[in-house]
Amino acid sequence: MQDGQLSLARLLEHGSRIHAASRVTTWTDQGPRRETYAELGRNAGRLAGALRGLGITGDQRVGTFMWNNAEHLAAYFAIPAMGAVLHTLNIRLFPEQLTFVANHAEDQVVLVDGSLVPLLARQLPEMKTVRHVVVANGDPATLEAPAGVEVHSYDELLAAQPDTFDWPEIDERSAAAMCYTSGTTGDPKGVAYSHRSIWLHSMQVCMSDSMRLAPEDTALVIVPMFHAMSWGMPYAAMMVGTSLVMPDRFLQPAPLAQMLASEKPTFAGAVPTIWQGLLQQLEEHPQDISHLREVVVGGSACPPSLMHAFEERYGVPILHAWGMTETSPLGSVARPPAGATGEQAWQYRYSQGRFPASVRARLIDDHGNEQPWDNESVGELEVAGPWIAGSYHGGADPEKFHDGWLRTGDVGRISPDGYLTLTDRAKDVIKSGGEWISSVDLENTVMSHPAVAEAAVIGVPDEKWDERPLVAVVVREGHQVTAAELREFLADKVAKWQLPEHWTFIDEVPKTSVGKFDKKRLRAFHSDGKLDVRHF
Amino acid sequence: MQDGQLSLARLLEHGSRIHAASRVTTWTDQGPRRETYAELGRNAGRLAGALRGLGITGDQRVGTFMWNNAEHLAAYFAIPAMGAVLHTLNIRLFPEQLTFVANHAEDQVVLVDGSLVPLLARQLPEMKTVRHVVVANGDPATLEAPAGVEVHSYDELLAAQPDTFDWPEIDERSAAAMCYTSGTTGDPKGVAYSHRSIWLHSMQVCMSDSMRLAPEDTALVIVPMFHAMSWGMPYAAMMVGTSLVMPDRFLQPAPLAQMLASEKPTFAGAVPTIWQGLLQQLEEHPQDISHLREVVVGGSACPPSLMHAFEERYGVPILHAWGMTETSPLGSVARPPAGATGEQAWQYRYSQGRFPASVRARLIDDHGNEQPWDNESVGELEVAGPWIAGSYHGGADPEKFHDGWLRTGDVGRISPDGYLTLTDRAKDVIKSGGEWISSVDLENTVMSHPAVAEAAVIGVPDEKWDERPLVAVVVREGHQVTAAELREFLADKVAKWQLPEHWTFIDEVPKTSVGKFDKKRLRAFHSDGKLDVRHF
Known part of the structure; x- marks a missing residue:
């Protein structure tokens, strides 16, 4: 019988030897900075030695507060391979969330990029278990450490270490890394990988x-390494020798366009907002980007218009994918089935995608009944x-899991051939008279009116129907529109029983730390009577 | 933390639902016979019910004595998914080997193709544990069963069963399938997967x-399903929805060419002999085969001339790969590294290939020392x-394993970037004065002489050098050549100390059941004094 543990020490050993010549290129304000996978392997060895020297033992957590760069990549391998647990701290968390996650994970050491020192410094006094901070790509002297915390230079620590490390044997089911979700309800929850x-x-x-990441690819990894492990690209790259381009803090459209021109990546991954920005940049400053064989888009639904723009104007197919922190994150990928062409293929590509063999899926209704895969039942x-996570770190929020299944909180339908189409978040769906109304569908329809800048829809209590939709509208600057006009606009676009009776106009939709509509706050505004609602 | 067992029941469930429309096409004397993966799933359910009805429980072994066809594919899934163990019986084994493996595995039931009934019938009386034989694609009445053995019709058995089966939960480390190696020394050894x-x-x-088997592929699986699980193609196809074309017993160049024309597969896998035969067929009856994006060749070293012929005349790249029954079999695949072109890329492609992350490799010399990866040290x-197998079934031949490593019996070198080049079998390498002489290299050089049809080289004892090479030559029909002329021919082609002193001429080189040079018998001929040897 076969054995052989699956371990990141083995992955590092493989990639840094067999793919020694593959490269990680980090963008800087002086242009690209390059390192081979052989050098990466040696730096990971040095970093593990340095962390051991700082007292890291067993499965202690080491936090990273860093951009996408070669030093973060070395941490991705060194920390798990030495048996410790990599905890990627999300630099975009609200301050109190950041403190919460560092304390909850009991981070012992934090690696921080020089440019992020000021952001970390504000919360460091509240991080109770952190004993050492290691500053990479910057001057450690810029960090005034609270009592009991020692500050180190990444470069100096590494320079004092040998470039090999005696990686321990590790059970493959041990934790290697963890990431906290930044949900809108309650404290962040830790997911261990x-x-x-x-x-x-x-x-x-x-x-x-799936993404078909290949030895001949160069992948531009825009999705942050603190967001669901950069969608798994760094580890996958080491497995097959894909070269990586890391944008560090240069995430604006102009430097991204520069990276494309300079490094000619064949693959890239980012959320729709990034691609939208890049599209505008390209319209203003035309540039050939046909070296991109494909780009993967996830994090939130990709507008079809964006997919068409990239494919038809630039010859770059957008690959739509769905996942979440709890799913590592690869859940489904929208490659059309063999033989689908034209409009049919596009319909598949708009969907959230098909499940691979390792991801089991099912749809459950309000009464706990499994729904058929007929592309209609929701x-x-x-x-x-x-x-796929089977629990959160420390057993938080156990009701998100049952019988080994993760409740995703996403609502949608599945086609007979296994393509997922999401229509709403479970907590945002409006349950009216035993039927479900998608808040997202309503929002998109309202937002298709030229006078509407943004629209958020929440369910509000209703004696007869349980819930009915309330539409909160932000009018586009220089435009005017009334609720009656918007109702009229919707009349032939949504089913009659879905047509909203409750409307309000607001200055802006409240947002979460990652820029999504914060409907929790909107609901609180409503229940506190802070919204001026017009009823029909 | 994540859980989720990796099981073939889950794979069947996935493939037959999500890839329901993918097809397995079986070649018959009336042309193609087609079945969808949805139908395959239902047939696998019926077959599992039928086998349970015949008394198969726990991890009992069920043998298959079949060609590559849809029925064999159903057995590939039904048997492991129900918790039993699929034992693919090699129809090309010597009779006594066949009896040995069926008895050693304790096969309870054997599924047999109608066309193979005569071959099985001869050995059946010696198979002590077989209680039932199920005849597919043929008439069960053609089999005269020995006492205590019941004969059934595959079609009738399945027709009596429901098309679903309640697949049990199975620990992922349980045996799913097994295959015996047909080595030249001792009894065959069982490898469990x-x-x-x-x-x-x-x-x-x-x-x-690796092979990049994809949803949009149609794969022609020529390598038999009783040879190292058809190189894993049937299971991989179910995972991503690749359609399969199964040649059944039609393995001659003419019907293979017909299958290519009719099914237009995009991928195929077979040993070099098959491709050599197909090449000749194509030369005589030209046909466009450019629908093949790639074909994988393994089992024995692929001659560079064959690779060039397919690529340059037909636009079909040959992907060279190495593996063995003990390695599932994927060991290494010869995709050149990113950036390699022209002659450099060809050199990589001639090699046995690069190791994927899941395959660890090392080279060990006579004294147990690990050799460097410098593409020179052997x-x-x-x-x-x-x-990779960590032991044989029943603990046979334990000296083939140590410290969790499999001794492959292959001798070669590895480049710094992880490409393997095999130069000989360990038991065939000639150990002369502390250096190793590759018997294969010598054979190839002798065979490059126009008057030589075949040449086999073995080591014979030598007082001064321990061993020296003996060359056994088969002269090509209508040609003449002397040992002295052949020595002269080699003089500027091999190192002086490697030049053989011992030569003999024979009518043919003895072969194993799978057509390889049987050097064990050649050595026996020599030690028994049966060879007329000329010494220089």
């Missing part, structure tokens, strides 16, 4: 039914599999 | 650094990993 789950997920990222999506 | 090892191997087959290849 095991060596095994990361290994399997990395294989999937290189598979033909339910909450539940998933399970070897890289 | 676990659900986990097959799952991981299937992912690898679809990865960018040693016996040892491999380890999650789909």
Whole structure:
């Protein structure tokens, strides 16, 4: 019988030897800075030695507060491979959330980029377990450490270490890394990834039914390494020798366009907002980007217009994908089935995608009943599999899991051939007279009116129907529109029973730390009587 | 933390639902016979019910004595998914080997193709544990069963069963399938594959650094399903929805050419002999085969001339790969590294290929020392990993394994970037004065003489040098050549100390059941004094 543990030490050993010549290129204000995977391997060895020297043992957590760069990549390998747990701290969390997650994970050491020192410094006094801060790509003297915390230079620490490390044997089900979700309800929840789950997920990222990351690719990794492990690209790259381009803090359209021109990546991954910005940049400053064989878009639904623009104007196919922190994150990828062409293929590509063999999926309605895959029946999506979380760190929020399935909180439908289309968040769906109304569909329809800048829809209590939709509208600057006019506009676009009776006009939709509509606050405004609502 | 067992029941469930429209096409004397993966799933359910009805429980072994066809494919899934163990019986084994493996595995039931009934019938009386024989694609009445053995019709058995089966939960490290090696020394050895090892191997087959089997592919699976699980293609196909074309017993060049024309597969896998035959067929009956994006060749070293012929005359790249029954079999795949072009790329492609992350490799010399990867130092290849055997069934031949590593019995070198070049079998290498002489290199050089049809080289005892090479030459019909002329021919082609002193002429080189040079018998001829040797 076969054995062989799946471990990140083994992955590092493989990539830095067999793919020694592959490169990680980090963008700086002086242009590209390059390092081979052989050098990366040696730096990871040095970093592990340095962390051991700072007292890291067992499965202690080491936080990273960093951009996408070669030093963060070395931490991605050194920390898990030495048996410790990599905790990627999201630099965009609200201050109190950041403190919460560092304390909850009991981070012992934090690696920080020089440019992020001021942001970390504000919360450091509240981080109770942090004993050492290591400053990379910057001057450690800029950090005034609270009592009990020692500050170190990344370069000096590494320079004092040998470039090899005696990686321990690790059970593949041990935690390798963790990431906290930044939900809108309650405290952030920690998701731990095991060596095994990361290994399997990395294989999937290189598979033909997913991103097809390949040895001949150069991947521009725009999605932050503190967001669901950069969608698994760094680990997958090491597995097959894909070269990486890391944008560091240069995430604006202009420098991204420069990186494209300079490094000619063949693959890239980012949320829709980034691509929208890049599209505008390209319209103003035309540039050939056909070296991109494909780009993957996830994090939130990709507007079809964006997909068409990239494909038709620039010859770059956008690959739509769905996932979440709890799913490592690869959940589904929208490659059309063999033989689909034209409009049919586009319909598949607009969807959230098809599930790979390692991701089991089902739809559950309000009464706990499994719904058929007929592309019509709607339910909450539940998933399970070897890289899907089965619980949160410390057992938080146990009601998100049952019978080994993760309740995703996403509502949608699935086609007979396994393509997922999401229509709402479970907590945002409006339950009216036993039927579900998608708040997202309503929002998109209202926002298609030329006078509307933004529209958020929430369910409000209703004696007869349980809930009915309330539309909160932000009018576009220089435009005017009334609720009656918007109702009239919707009349032939949505089912009659879905037509909203409650309307309000606001200055802006409240947003979460990651820029999504914060409907929790909108609901609070409503229940506190702070919204001026017009009823029909 | 993530969980989720890797199981073939789950793989069947996934493939037959999400890839319901993908097809397995079986070649018959009336042309193609087609079945969807949805139908395959239902047939697998029926077959599992039928086998349970015949009394199969727990991890009992069920043998298959079949060609590549839809019925064999159903058995590939039904048997492991129900918790039993699929034992693919090699129809090309010598009779006494066939009896040995069926008895050693304790096969309870054997599924047999109608056309193979006569071959099985001869050995059936010696198969002590077989209680039932199920005849597919043929008439069960043609089989005269020995006492205590019941004969059934596959079609009738399945017709009586429901098309669903309540697949049990199975630990992923349980045995799913087994295959015996047909080595030249001793009894065949059983290699067991676990659900986990097959799952991981299937992912690898679809990865960018291996065969890249994809949803849009149609794969012609020529390599028999009783040879190292058809190189993993059937399971990988179910994972991503690749359609399959199964040649059944029609393995001659003419029907293969017909299948190419009719089914237009995009991928195929077979040993070099098959491609050589197909090449000749194509020369005589030209046909466009450019629908093949790539074909994988393994089993024995692929002659560079064959690779050039397919690529340059037909636009079909040959992908060279190495593996063995003990390695599931994917060990290494010869995709050149990013950036390699022209002659450099060809050199990489001639090699046995690069190791994926899940396959660890090392070279060990006579004294047990690990050799460097400098593409010069030679040693016996040892491999380890999650789909590499760690022992044989029943603990046979324990000296083939040590410290979790498999001794492959292959001798070669590895380049710094992880490309393997095999130069000989460990038992055939000639150990002369502390240096190793590759028997294969010598054979190839002798065979490049126009008057030589075949040449086999063995080591014979030598007082001064321990061993020296003996060359056994088969002269090409209508040609004449002397040993002295051949020595002269070699003089500027091999190192002086390697030049053989011992020569003999024979009518033919003895072969094993799978057509390889049987050097064991040649050595016996020599030690028995049966060879007329000329010494220089």
